[in-house]
Amino acid sequence: MPIEVNGKTFETDEEGYLANINDWEPGVAEVMSKEDDLELTDEHWDIINFLREYYEEYQIAPAVRVLTKAVGKKMGKDKGNSKYLYGLFPYGPAKQACRYAGLPKPTGCV
Amino acid sequence: MAKADFEVPELQQYPEIPAVEPGVMAHSSPFKSKPQFQADLGFPGELVDDWQKKALDKMGDLLSRYRSLRVYLDSCVKCGSCTDKCHYYLGTHDPKNMPVGRQDLMRKVYRRHFTLAGRLFPKLVGAEDLTEEVLGDWYSYYHQCSQCRRCSVFCPYGIDTAEISMAAREIMDHIGVGQKYCNEIIGKVYKIGNNLGLPGPALADTLEGLEEDVFDDTGVEVKYPLDQEGAEILLVTPSADFFAEPHVDGLIGYGKVFHEAGVSWTLSSHASEAANFGMFIGSYENMRRVALRIREAAIKLGVKRIVFGECGHAWRVAYSFLNTLAGPWDFLDQRYPIPQHICEFTYGLIQEGKLNLDKSRNDDMVLTYHDSCNVARASRMGDRPGGQFDIPRAIIRATCNHFYDMDEETIRDRTFCCGGGGGLLTDDLMEVRVKGAQPRVEALNNVIQEKGVTHMAAICAICKSQFTKVLPYYGMDLDQIVSVHQLVSNALVLTGEETEDEDEAADEAA
Numbered sequence: 022m023p024i025e026v027n028g029k030t031f032e033t034d035e036e037g038y039l040a041n042i043n044d045w046e047p048g049v050a051e052v053m054s055k056e057d058d059l060e061l062t063d064e065h066w067d068i069i070n071f072l073r074e075y076y077e078e079y080q081i082a083p084a085v086r087v088l089t090k091a092v093g094k095k096m097g098k099d100k101g102n103s104k105y106l107y108g109l110f111p112y113g114p115a116k117q118a119c120r121y122a123g124l125p126k127p128t129g130c131v
Numbered sequence: 132m133a134k135a136d137f138e139v140p141e142l143q144q145y146p147e148i149p150a151v152e153p154g155v156m157a158h159s160s161p162f163k164s165k166p167q168f169q170a171d172l173g174f175p176g177e178l179v180d181d182w183q184k185k186a187l188d189k190m191g192d193l194l195s196r197y198r199s200l201r202v203y204l205d206s207c208v209k210c211g212s213c214t215d216k217c218h219y220y221l222g223t224h225d226p227k228n229m230p231v232g233r234q235d236l237m238r239k240v241y242r243r244h245f246t247l248a249g250r251l252f253p254k255l256v257g258a259e260d261l262t263e264e265v266l267g268d269w270y271s272y273y274h275q276c277s278q279c280r281r282c283s284v285f286c287p288y289g290i291d292t293a294e295i296s297m298a299a300r301e302i303m304d305h306i307g308v309g310q311k312y313c314n315e316i317i318g319k320v321y322k323i324g325n326n327l328g329l330p331g332p333a334l335a336d337t338l339e340g341l342e343e344d345v346f347d348d349t350g351v352e353v354k355y356p357l358d359q360e361g362a363e364i365l366l367v368t369p370s371a372d373f374f375a376e377p378h379v380d381g382l383i384g385y386g387k388v389f390h391e392a393g394v395s396w397t398l399s400s401h402a403s404e405a406a407n408f409g410m411f412i413g414s415y416e417n418m419r420r421v422a423l424r425i426r427e428a429a430i431k432l433g434v435k436r437i438v439f440g441e442c443g444h445a446w447r448v449a450y451s452f453l454n455t456l457a458g459p460w461d462f463l464d465q466r467y468p469i470p471q472h473i474c475e476f477t478y479g480l481i482q483e484g485k486l487n488l489d490k491s492r493n494d495d496m497v498l499t500y501h502d503s504c505n506v507a508r509a510s511r512m513g514d515r516p517g518g519q520f521d522i523p524r525a526i527i528r529a530t531c532n533h534f535y536d537m538d539e540e541t542i543r544d545r546t547f548c549c550g551g552g553g554g555l556l557t558d559d560l561m562e563v564r565v566k567g568a569q570p571r572v573e574a575l576n577n578v579i580q581e582k583g584v585t586h587m588a589a590i591c592a593i594c595k596s597q598f599t600k601v602l603p604y605y606g607m608d609l610d611q612i613v614s615v616h617q618l619v620s621n622a623l624v625l626t627g628e629e630t631e632d633e634d635e636a637a638d639e640a641a
Contacts, residue, residue: 128316
């Protein structure tokens with residue numbers, strides 16, 4: 022189902038992930054999060070931005086441990102765990118944060 | 132946390148056999164594979180024109196290749212033993228999720244076209260044509276089977292519904308009706324080397340991070356080597372071990388065990404996946420292609436042994452089929468099992484007294500153990516029958532002070548599937564996953580109530596991911612599922628490790 026962002030149309034797949042990662046703009050995350058009744062704070066944006074940077078370098082979303090470690094380094098050790106991430110993104114970092122960041126969904130036994 | 136748009140089953144103290152509710156799960160079916168994913172596997176991109184004929188041709192081909200399939204389709208006497216044994220029936224109440232109901236979806240077509248009585252008097256023998264409606268039922272209900280084989284344990288003829296499900300999926304793939312989750316993933320293994328699509332550099336970065344973490348925790352330089360030629364052991368593990376929790380805690384444990392054993396080992400970026408989804412879709416050709424990557428990596432790296440990490444169906448493929456799929460393995464060291472399970476490896480060291488294990492480090496947990504279906508019912512470990520049940524438990528007992536088994540009707544060869552196996556571990560099947568988990572979660576809940584169990588250990592990546600997702604639907608925490616080698620990792624005192632007591636002593640001395 023395509024989504025509308027600032028008058029532009031973005032293609033998504035069956036599960037709501039952006040069809041083309043290069044199309045992404047911050048408004049995509051805003052619109053997607055509104056549909057989930059979630060308000061994006063700076064903490065959310067830190068995660069989304071990290072995901073995009075990591076993807077640009079490695080062509081894959083970061084492993085959960087890589088992500089929690091990066092968060093821990095930047096924002097303090099008490100936040101470097103998956104509980105903190107689930108607090109921000111209740112549907113999970115992969116399902117929700119990757120989707121907002123325009124990344125494809127991680128596949129496999131995860 | 133988890134929001135359901137379906138009714139989550141209530142957990143009972145004693146299992147209840149539900150009354151049938153015909154058709155309640157007819158709406159459940161996974162996303163269809165896209166043409167490009169089909170093409171990667173050598174299947175037609177979409178439903179072919181003469182699909183009925185092609186499907187029957189394929190069924191005939193499979194019947195001639197697999198004698199077992201014909202025996203399973205012929206021998207059912209409708210005794211009813213299997214009816215209340217499938218977790219998907221118990222959780223959904225749909226009679227087509229009774230093993231016999233699921234088998235009959237194919238059996239009626241088989242009878243119509245491959246038996247004399249069915250050709251002449253179809254109505255008398257319950258024979259039916261392969262109509263569009265029947266195909267729809269196949270797609271729906273053969274993707275509500277996790278191929279766990281529990282029903283086969285109770286069938287007096289040993290009919291294995293898993294093989295019928297696999298055959299059905301293979302037939303559907305050949306007429307262009309594939310499942311997105313499985314087929315996209317197999318394509319990623321061919322292109323990148325693993326189910327996740329984790330490229331070499333990301334893998335190296337992740338492993339480097341683990342080395343740092345273990346060093347920070349213990350002060351010991353434990354290595355997690357990648358593509359190291361000349362290493363003795365090639366570790367083949369599910370890519371979820373690099374990516375997800377609690378899987379990665381298990382991987383950390385494997386590395387510590389290898390370190391303490393003093394053997395050289397390596398992972399491979401070419402064979403960075405133990406899982407073999409070729410089995411789920413019943414495709415011998417794809418299963419073989421995935422398995423051959425392990426052979427290629429073993430030869431290129433010049434290893435002498437192959438060890439598999441914690442992955443259920445990978446171990447079935449490895450233990451039961453690896454030799455015929457990708458053998459002969461005459462270039463490996465014949466003094467060791469080919470392949471060997473990481474649990475066998477660790478258990479051997481424990482028996483030799485080579486691991487210094489401090490059980491009290493796991494005292495914050497009371498454990499139970501979930502037998503993963505493919506390990507329990509389709510493989511073995513060690514040199515004694517039942518080793519696949521006893522060895523993981525022996526490891527848990529050697530690393531933890533508090534361990535209780537769940538109800539005996541739900542463990543060992545009678546174990547209930549986690550509800551996410553067989554290619555169903557995908558969000559578009561969340562309803563059947565949550566409902567199918569009910570029998571297992573019910574048994575878990577009972578040991579939580581009666582014995583104070585806090586965590587359940589498993590040796591399968593699918594089980595771990597499935598429970599992480601479904602336990603919250605039942606009011607439990609996502610981190611109540613742990614890896615067996617996570618327990619080993621916690622308890623193992625590494626040679627030269629800085630322990631807290633020593634730190635304190637050093638602080639005091641200063």
